[in-house]
Amino acid sequence: MKLKELDQTYIAGTYARFPLTLIKGEGAxxxxxxxxxxxxxxxGIAVNTFGFxxxxxxxxxxxxxxxxxHTSNLFYTEPCILLAQQLCERSGMxxxxxxxxxxxxxxCLIKTARKYxxxxxxxxxxxxxxxxxxxxxxxxxAATGQEKKHKDFxxxxxxxxxxxxxxxxxxxxQLQTGTIAAILIELVQGEGGVNPLSQEFxxxxxxxxxxxxxxxxxxxxxxxxxxxxxxxxxxxxxxxxDIVSTAKGLGGGLPIxxxxxxxxxxxxxQAGDHGSTFGGNPVACAGALSILSRLTPEFLxxxxxxxxxxxxxxxxxxxxxxxxxxxxxxxxxxxxxxxEVIAQCREQGVLLLKAKTKVRLLPPLNIPQTLLAQAVETIxxxxx
Ligand SMILES: *Cc1c(COP(=O)(O)O)cnc(C)c1O
Numbered sequence: 346m347k348l349k350e351l352d353q354t355y356i357a358g359t360y361a362r363f364p365l366t367l368i369k370g371e372g373a374x375x376x377x378x379x380x381x382x383x384x385x386x387x388x389g390i391a392v393n394t395f396g397f398x399x400x401x402x403x404x405x406x407x408x409x410x411x412x413x414x415h416t417s418n419l420f421y422t423e424p425c426i427l428l429a430q431q432l433c434e435r436s437g438m439x440x441x442x443x444x445x446x447x448x449x450x451x452x453c454l455i456k457t458a459r460k461y462x463x464x465x466x467x468x469x470x471x472x473x474x475x476x477x478x479x480x481x482x483x484x485x486x487a488a489t490g491q492e493k494k495h496k497d498f499x500x501x502x503x504x505x506x507x508x509x510x511x512x513x514x515x516x517x518x519q520l521q522t523g524t525i526a527a528i529l530i531e532l533v534q535g536e537g538g539v540n541p542l543s544q545e546f547x548x549x550x551x552x553x554x555x556x557x558x559x560x561x562x563x564x565x566x567x568x569x570x571x572x573x574x575x576x577x578x579x580x581x582x583x584x585x586x587d588i589v590s591t592a593k594g595l596g597g598g599l600p601i602x603x604x605x606x607x608x609x610x611x612x613x614x615q616a617g618d619h620g621s622t623f624g625g626n627p628v629a630c631a632g633a634l635s636i637l638s639r640l641t642p643e644f645l646x647x648x649x650x651x652x653x654x655x656x657x658x659x660x661x662x663x664x665x666x667x668x669x670x671x672x673x674x675x676x677x678x679x680x681x682x683x684x685e686v687i688a689q690c691r692e693q694g695v696l697l698l699k700a701k702t703k704v705r706l707l708p709p710l711n712i713p714q715t716l717l718a719q720a721v722e723t724i725x726x727x728x729x
């Protein structure tokens with residue numbers, strides 16, 4: 346109780362927290378201050394790729410912290426260079442800029458798209474989708490296609506326009522104005538309610554981007570780094586974006602953001618154009634390198650199997666409807682109020698998230714099948 350009061354007294358009230366104080370975790374399980382243990386299907390909002398206190402990750406960051414924790418970007422250091430090499434070799438992208446969060450990865454993406462277009466034809470607008478989420482900084486908030494979130498923070502930076510997901514004709518109409526520098530999408534809208542874009546729409550966007558010679562940019566802050574069942578979700582859709590932003594799961598629990606540049610955009614940013622004091626931090630990068638090295642093809646096949654299991658188990662379950670998602674990012678509506686189902690599951694020892702009108706599942710990617718099956722039974726019982 347004391348901690349909760351202190352939180353309310355001293356911490357800005359930006360978060361509607363669950364009534365739980367967590368004190369320790371191991372893998373897909375986490376324990377609260379009353380000693381109760383839960384199966385965690387929240388993954389720290391898609392951050393804890395290998396669950397809580399993963400031994401391999403913890404050792405990688407501890408070793409780096411004991412060796413060289415920070416230098417500034419005025420020096421070469423090994424972890425960020427090796428991480429960039431791994432990211433490029435495995436994604437097919439060409440260069441990387443490191444930051445500390447998803448919003449920062451998107452800021453860098455937006456700056457790069459603007460500079461690329463400025464040098465080409467002076468177009469500057471970024472086209473995003475309604476119901477998207479790209480971050481909380483002013484520019485990424487402007488990129489976020491949700492008017493409700495804009496309301497109290499005017500004026501927002503200019504140069505963002507919106508289209509409806511699925512509406513290719515609407516997108517084309519905007520492209521015809523000649524003012525669009527880039528299209529920015531989440532292949533699965535996460536905060537917006539776990540809505541995957543259709544293959545047809547995404548293929549259509551890729552074709553339009555090519556036809557109108559605008560950049561196609563892909564926000565994989567939430568779905569990236571193995572969660573889709575491929576290393577990056579664009580691989581699932583068979584497209585090659587010009588810029589990819591990612592963060593959350595890449596760090597496995599430490600802050601990191603990465604903006605990946607393709608062929609066209611690799612050399613847009615030059616000395617002095619952008620920077621970040623903590624970007625490429627050796628400890629965060631050593632952790633990310635350890636995470637990435639374990640996202641092997643065999644491991645990703647297991648992610649896809651667990652995904653199939655979840656879809657099959659939840660699809661026909663009484664009280665559950667509109668099941669959507671990709672890989673280990675799933676959402677569904679319930680006949681009972683969603684908050685009630687989430688609260689009941691919590692009482693029964695399973696932690697779930699919400700996204701808009703849906704229950705959202707973002708389990709650690711290495712969650713054991715037995716725990717996943719146990720959690721599914723709890724969900725089904727609560728939703729019935
Ligand atoms: C979480 C999220 C962001 C913002 O990331 P932060 O690390 O909170 O700044 C941006 N885009 C998407 C798709 C996200 O899910």
